[in-house]
Amino acid sequence: MKAYSMDLRKRVLAMCDAGHGTADVARVLNVSSAWVRRLKQRRREDGTIAPRACGGDRVSKICGQALTRLHEFVQEQPGATLPQLQERCGQELGIHCSVMAVWRACRKLGLSLKKKR
Numbered sequence: 001m002k003a004y005s006m007d008l009r010k011r012v013l014a015m016c017d018a019g020h021g022t023a024d025v026a027r028v029l030n031v032s033s034a035w036v037r038r039l040k041q042r043r044r045e046d047g048t049i050a051p052r053a054c055g056g057d058r059v060s061k062i063c064g065q066a067l068t069r070l071h072e073f074v075q076e077q078p079g080a081t082l083p084q085l086q087e088r089c090g091q092e093l094g095i096h097c098s099v100m101a102v103w104r105a106c107r108k109l110g111l112s113l114k115k116k117r
Contacts, residue, residue: 003051004031012036013043061097062089062105069093070102071109082106082113 008029015025016036026033043049062070066089073088074080080088082099089095089102106113 003054004035006050009039009049012039013049016040060105060108061095061101066093066095067105067109070105071111074106074109074111074113 008031012025012029012031015028016022020028022036022040023033025031026036039049069092070085070089073085073092077084082102085106086097086099086102089097103113
């Protein structure tokens with residue numbers, strides 16, 4: 001969902017400053033009254049009405065040289081589980097990360113971690 005435009009934000013605050021109630025402004029401009037309250041609060045506390053930044057790129061802890069070392073770990077010990085690889089990354093590389101981060105790095109390398117029974 002996209003953020004509301006600055007024009008709409010300015011119109012909302014202009015109506016509020018003119019003495020209209022929050023519910024009235026929300027109804028006239030077809031926005032929620034909670035959003036109008038939060039916009040007024042943001043202006044009061046932060047001094048800005050610009051939309052906040054949303055989302056962001058997830059940055060992996062296992063990249064570059066560490067990714068190469070992880071590939072070597074899997075080649076040295078093909079039967080290693082993800083928690084074992086995670087522990088080894090912590091001990092030998094000093095990278096403390098989640099099992100999911102190890103799985104994503106293995107997927108990036110195109111490694112299969114299926115075990116034989």
